[in-house]
Structures are given as C-alpha cells and as structure tokens.
Amino acid sequence: MSLTHAPAGAVRQGSLRELNLALVLGRIAAADRPPSRADLATATGLTRATVSAVVEDLLGGRLVSESDPAPRSGAGRPARGLVLAEQGPAGLGLEVNVDYLAVCVVDLTGQVRHRTVHRADLRPVAPADALAHLVEMAGAARDDAAHQGLTLVGAALAVPGLVDDDGLVRLAPNLGWSDVPVPALLAEHPPLVEQVPGVPALTVDNEANLAALGELHSQPPGPSSFLHISGEVGIGAGIVLDGALFRGVRGWSGEIGHLPVHPEGRPCRCGGQGCLEQYAGQEAIVSAAGLARAELPADTATARLAELAEAGDADALRALHEAGTALGVAVAGVVNLLDLDTVVLGGGYAALAPWLCPPVLAEIDARVLTAAWSPVTVRPSTLGAEAAAVGAAGSVARRIIAQPAGWLARSG
Amino acid sequence: MSLTHAPAGAVRQGSLRELNLALVLGRIAAADRPPSRADLATATGLTRATVSAVVEDLLGGRLVSESDPAPRSGAGRPARGLVLAEQGPAGLGLEVNVDYLAVCVVDLTGQVRHRTVHRADLRPVAPADALAHLVEMAGAARDDAAHQGLTLVGAALAVPGLVDDDGLVRLAPNLGWSDVPVPALLAEHPPLVEQVPGVPALTVDNEANLAALGELHSQPPGPSSFLHISGEVGIGAGIVLDGALFRGVRGWSGEIGHLPVHPEGRPCRCGGQGCLEQYAGQEAIVSAAGLARAELPADTATARLAELAEAGDADALRALHEAGTALGVAVAGVVNLLDLDTVVLGGGYAALAPWLCPPVLAEIDARVLTAAWSPVTVRPSTLGAEAAAVGAAGSVARRIIAQPAGWLARSG
C-alpha cells in the first residue's frame, strides 16, 4: 500500500546530495565485500572528493561504519572498508496470520535482530484484540531493539488479505476479517516507532507481497525479477519486477489462487470456477491425500504431508503431483505473460517443494515457448516461517537505504 | 520500493539540468493545454527563474515553441503558452507484418506526419528483401519529413515475433522468420536517421509491445497501466505498468496466446495444449465460424467476420462468443494476477470488439474477486491499422521527450 510511484518531482539543488547519498549507500548495501571510498567512486562514477563528502554524511548519521581494511594485494595505502551500520535505524515487522502473530526487527544489513512468535488460532479473535496483542509484542521488541542500539523508524504489517491504499483491510477471508481499519485501531495505542521524514510510520500490506520483498532482500542476492508464491489455505503471489514489487493499479495484484486452471471445473468461493486454489490450495491437497478426516490444524497439515511424502505414501505423492501440475499450468501462464525466469515457492509450499517442483517444471517446459532458450528456475524460498514479518521489517529498513536523507535530516 | 525513475548512475552536476529539462518537457507534453512558465513552476516545484532558464534551452533546441496565449480571466500580464514543437526531431516507425510493410513518422506531439503502407504477402519474401523494401519506403519518408521541417532521430521496427536484446529476431512464426539479424541486414543500407546521443539509431521490438506503447501515448491520455492485446493469427499482449512497457527478463513478455485456457484441450504448435490461441486466434475464430474453406487472406478475414456478425450470422456470432469466452478466461487470470483495470483490444480484435467485449467482461465479472469493487474496462484500441508502426515511431519521439539533453547537445 505504500506509494511506489512517488511523483517525479523537481530536482532541486539539494536533491543532488539526496540522490547521491542514496546512490552511495545503495552501493554499500549491494556490495558483497566492504567497499572503499575509491571503490565507490569508480563504481558510481562520482569523484573521490564527492564520495568522501557523501560518506562523511553517512558516517555522521550512523548509517554506515568503517570496518577492518579488506585484505588486498599490491602496494598502496590500505583502504578503509565501509559497511552498513549494525546500530542505527531498523524496521519493525508485524504479521497477523491465521494461526500465529509475529513480530520482528530487521536492521539495515538485513539481519533479523529480534523475533517473537505467538502461536494461536486467530480466527475467533476480534481484530482489535489481535492488534492489541501485536502491539504488546511490538513494545517488547522495541525495548529489545533499543538495548541493541537500534531505533525503530517504521512498521509494516503483513495480513493475509486484500489491503486498501489507506491500510484498510478490505477482506482477509481465512482470517475472517472484513473492512478492518487497521491504522485507526493501532492509533489507539502509543506509537511504536520514531517518526522519520520519508518513512511512513505504518504500512499495511498483503503477506504474499511482503514475503516476496523478503525474498528479494535475502542474502545472497537473487534475481531482481521473480514470482514468489505463498501457498497457504489461499494462494497468493508477490510479483517482483526489476527489483520493485508490483502492486497493481489498486494494490491487489498477485491473486494467483484464482487463476482459472480448469475453466469449467470445481466452483470456488470467489464465485468463479476451476480456480487454482481448488486444486493446489492447502485444503485441496490435504483432501486429495486423504487427510481430510484428520482435521489437522493448519500449521501442521503441511508438515504431515511432507512426512507422508517422504515416507512414500502413494496418496500423498499423487495429491502433490496433481497440485504441482495445477500449479504448473498457472505458473506456465504467468511465465508466458511476464517472461520471468525464476519462481520461488514460499509459505507452505517451501516444505513441499521437492514434490511440487518437478510437475511445475514439467508444465513449464511443455507450455512455455521460450523455456527451451532460457530455462526457468523453480526453487523453494530461502526464508523460513514468518517470511512475511521478516519481509515487512526488511522493507522498512530498505526504505532508509533508498532514502537516507530523511533519517539524516532527523538525526542532524 | 523504488523511488522515482532515479538515474542508475551518478548524479553529476550536469545531471541536474538534464533531469530538469526532462521534467519540464515532460510536463509540457503531458499538459492538456499549453502551460505558461509560471504554470510549470508551480507544477514542478522549481522556481520561476529555473523554469525560465530551462525553457530557454528547450526553445533554443527547437523542442518547444511559444503558442498564442491561452485565454485567461482576470488581471495580469498574459502568459505565453508553451507547446511541443511541430518542427524538430521525429521518430521513424517501421513494421514488417504478415501481409504488409508499413512506415510512418511521428513528431514530438504524437501526430503522424507521414504514413506509407505496402500491402503484400511477406511470407514468401526473404527477410533481407523485405527489409530492403522497407528501407526504400523509409527513405521516401525521411525526405517527406525533411520537407516538413522534421529530423529523424531514431527508428524502431515492429516485428510479429520474439526479439532478442540485440535486435536478433529469434522467431516470427507467422512470418516464417527465424534468427534474422535485423541490425546487421539494415547496416548494409545507408543510415536512415541522424545520430543523436542517447537515442539508439534502431531498436527492434515485438509488434504487440509497440502497439501497446502507441496506445499509451495516444490522445487523449488513458490509464498508465493496462493490458493491450493484439489479436492476429497469433495473440500477443503488451503490458504497460505505471507508464512503462514491461518487457520481461528476456524481453519476451506478453505471450498471452499461449496461456492455457483448457489445460487438456487442443494441441498447439507451441507444444502445449489448450493454449488461448487455439480458441481465440484468428484461425480458430474463422474456422469456428465456418469460413475455413473460403481461404480468405489474413487481412480480410477479420473484416468478413465483422460483416457476418453485423448481419446476425449465427455461426459467426457463436464463434465470436466462444472466442470471447476463452479470451475472457485468460484475461481474468491476468487481471487477478496484475490487478489491471483496463484491457485494450487491438489488432484484429479491435474490429470485433462489439462481440468480444461482452463475453470477456462476463468472465472477468465471474472470476475476478476484486471486480465488484473496481470494475475493469474492456475497450477497443483507439489506433487503427498499423498501430505497431505508429507506436514504434512514437516510442522514438517519446525518448526525446524523456531525454532531451542528448538532442540539445547535438544541435548546440
């Protein structure tokens, strides 16, 4: 729900420094080893004099720090390496999901510095109560972060549903939420983060979107365009194009669960027919594997499926193959449309990837014209559970890296 | 997450002026009536002094000219309106299609200043010969443009196929081309355009992409995110997101014709099964309408279909309804995935839109969860035939508007 498309405003005198601060800081963040000022000068095209001045600002604002000189061969004065500061601004990530609440803190380097998970069935809980509990957890997280020298500069909340531009949760079907005004509800609690120019105090976003952002910023750096699919009860996708999340016109992109894979097939609760969710959603797989009667809680169904598949259970294997095939049909369509070369299976799919990937790849190979020239990679997510919370916190931290001027203006 | 269209490289001292030139020129291009310098100052946030200086550069470079003062009420010195110059740089658009060659010239304002179409069946013609003919047509176009005070600064070639980054046409199935090195073949002819820094002399792109760009820049301005579908023998789509064409990782996005709509359905020449093209491609519609025996040339099949449908022919109506339904299934998937609110039917579909739109909309309404909150518009393209050539020429002209500094450096 954040403004991805800031109006291309005037380039003022001061913008020059703002842009170069972001440029240099971004290079430091993207480098695989601590770059020197001279490295940055050659990499960015700025002069060493300018880089020195910019770096001085960044050091003064505690956004970067000098590290031990990187080992180097040859003569010359040794360089001083520059790394992102491990003390300074950090992002707060919040997540409300069907069966847990999660809070985490991520620093500029992308490290998770704090993580709390509270497992509970959230469906019977009123939104206000769930958020109140989340705020309580966040307060503890903030104190912990402060102890580690971190300042929370913004929060992002992940929700398994459709979110409006202003943070209104229109519909989170599996959670039972509809039209929940999250910002208003959170405003009743004391503020969790320090206000920093250019960083919204709170953004609310779809969990699939934030999990995709987490994947984008995970180490080691992966591709800048990919499809991240979160397979839970519903199936959501985060679409990352050229290093930026594509949210769609209204912010409701990624509803891959309702791609028609059998147009005259099973009716779906969305009103359509033959939606992917009916063939590759968690309930569909569990049911096809003959586990329906077990009434497993949502968070263990996936693990149980993986166990059975590991043990060679025929029903489970067949169910996973069918789900993978349906998923592959949908993914093949997406790849044909968007020409992506990487598909990441996240959420519940991550643990099932060994059985889902082969049929997905088979469908891609059969249906994607260009697959012969440039193969498509399908792999599980590198982030574990609560990927959305980590991605949410990371998205805040990345915003500081993308717009350091706001933070610097604050701290003087 | 990304900021504005921040320049990837260093922001140097001179970049300031470059960026503001583009900013001001872009505003002039986007305005619906000629803005004054004062209007531009308030719109951009720059000071009037800066705007005056920037505009002086633009006037000197013949990119804009002063128009009659716009009518205004109230006291005060009358403003001088600024409009894009009708003499100056212009783009050359080239198109090779199955049954015609097209060349056109588009100026900065988006007006088509020259247009030549040569109808012929290009399938039996060798690529080099087709391109040679195109060059001949382009030479005449350049002379005509020069007479009108226009300077061609770049060319774009539209091809119905997959194009590599370096202009190699990997595969144009309906044209019978494969691995055609277009830039090398064109290099054997004298150059068609004047070299301008920042503007490639020749780009080669998929016709669906360029037609979508044409739609993006058509007057009056439409939405900045939409799906443009070119329905010919094959079905291609151009995806415009936030005012920019999305080309995909390899530049092969938009292969909507191979989205699976009936996963176990008719085999497709792509190797897959149940691709949209088998249900909504021109041949499929013609065949379903009982016109197969007629062996109509490709360029009249669509017109004949429209005639029959207009006359109430039951077979034609049924064929169009079925094609529209298949198209709707595919489009519903795309809308679910990308959250677009506008779908433009172009190419052969434009003439058939009265019969295709209703079933497409019906499928969208049935299958898109968010359609209830924000309706999706499906409409025919505003550009007529040879939309890709016009879009190609326009894309060159647009590049001057986006990067005026190169042109200004040239003309002094």
Added chain:
DNA sequence: GGCAAATAATTCAATCGCTGAACAAATACC
C-alpha cells in the same frame, strides 16, 4: 485617461554541491 492591482517573466547576487588537480598518508616492493 490615469492609477492601482495582479500576474508573468527576467535579472542578479548568493549559495550549494560537484569537479579536478594538487597534496598528504600509508603501504609494498626493490
């Protein structure tokens, strides 16, 4: 007709940030 108000556009000294070259610092190699 004359004057004041209003709006548009230009002029100009001041300032900000980048540039390029010279210089200082620190190390490896001979």
Added chain:
DNA sequence: GGTATTTGTTCAGCGATTGAATTATTTGCC
C-alpha cells in the same frame, strides 16, 4: 631506505538553483 602505488583529503573553480528584486503587460476601477 627509496620509490612506486593506492587511498583519502583539501581547496579553488564552476555550474545550476534559489529567492528577492525588477521589469513587463494586462485588467479593473475611479
């Protein structure tokens, strides 16, 4: 120990923006 080499800093110069003052041109009012 001397020299070459690379890093980082200092500083005068310069281009572009800024903001205020100034000029230009019209409407509205007396």
